[in-house]
Amino acid sequence: MEARMSFEDQGKDEPFDEHFKSVQEYLDYFYSDVMTKYDEDEGVSMPWILDQFHRTFAGEKDFGNRLLDVGSGPTVYQLISASRVCSEIVCSDIHQGALAEIKRWKNGGENVFDWSTAVKYVSGLEGTGWESRQEQLRTAIKDTVLCDVHKENPLHPAVFQQFDTIIAAYCLEGACCNKGRSTYANAMNNMCALLKQGGYLILQSYIGVTYYVKDGKRFPDNLNLDAEFVLKSISEAGITVLETSVYETPERETPLYSDVKTLLHVIGKKI
Numbered sequence: 001m002e003a004r005m006s007f008e009d010q011g012k013d014e015p016f017d018e019h020f021k022s023v024q025e026y027l028d029y030f031y032s033d034v035m036t037k038y039d040e041d042e043g044v045s046m047p048w049i050l051d052q053f054h055r056t057f058a059g060e061k062d063f064g065n066r067l068l069d070v071g072s073g074p075t076v077y078q079l080i081s082a083s084r085v086c087s088e089i090v091c092s093d094i095h096q097g098a099l100a101e102i103k104r105w106k107n108g109g110e111n112v113f114d115w116s117t118a119v120k121y122v123s124g125l126e127g128t129g130w131e132s133r134q135e136q137l138r139t140a141i142k143d144t145v146l147c148d149v150h151k152e153n154p155l156h157p158a159v160f161q162q163f164d165t166i167i168a169a170y171c172l173e174g175a176c177c178n179k180g181r182s183t184y185a186n187a188m189n190n191m192c193a194l195l196k197q198g199g200y201l202i203l204q205s206y207i208g209v210t211y212y213v214k215d216g217k218r219f220p221d222n223l224n225l226d227a228e229f230v231l232k233s234i235s236e237a238g239i240t241v242l243e244t245s246v247y248e249t250p251e252r253e254t255p256l257y258s259d260v261k262t263l264l265h266v267i268g269k270k271i
């Protein structure tokens, strides 16, 4: 791939989130027992999320080889389906420790987070073998780069050709927490400039979330969005929205993890 800079010594390396001591603690809190842990809160949100990625990448569209994941965090579940199609995946985030965790997972480091339940779920949808698919994902992840969606070129100072496909899962709403909607629209523009003409944007977004819960306390950490505004921002960034789907979380008085109301999945194309 065309990365011309190493980012090993750059980037934000403080705790991944001020309420978690480490990336591992964050992963354990939100992603252990990942297929079932939200059953009593958001309902079947993780199966829905993986279903959307599966449906998208199992379809007829030509997603090319080169995929950028914006705001990867320390997670790879969002890339399982894509890795069957896109053989060169670059993960990006503002947080160095999150990227280091992805590298550790790719290289099979000690006590690395176990994503096999999610891989098994997706390979079940595909009718493929989960171990070879997990290996395919590890092989497809070629690079990790620092990224700041608030920069005009979010990958600066790295230099990459524009990508065939971009995935952004639950990133911009976090990056724009307390920053307002015009900052969100601007970040969407910056991100979409990294996509080539004819390329695809696959975006998943929290809608209507105002806090998440940790140790019984509520912490604001996302910009509260509605689907209309997200779709308008996408189209103002030069992307034609082709398909959308939504998952409504169950009404609940006392959320266990967050008060997210809806998950939104969008497939767009830079036409």
Ligand SMILES: C[S@@+](CC[C@H](N)C(=O)[O-])C[C@H]1O[C@@H](n2cnc3c(N)ncnc32)[C@H](O)[C@@H]1O
Pocket (backbone or CB within 6 Å): 070, 071, 072, 073, 074, 075, 078, 092, 093, 094, 095, 098, 147, 148, 149, 150, 168, 169, 170, 171, 172, 174, 175, 176
């Ligand atoms: C809720 S996490 C989502 C992580 C992962 N995509 C997932 O689906 O679980 C939001 C991610 O956005 C990253 N982020 C926050 N501000 C950012 C920025 N300005 N530019 C790029 N990434 C940012 C955070 O470090 C975090 O990893």
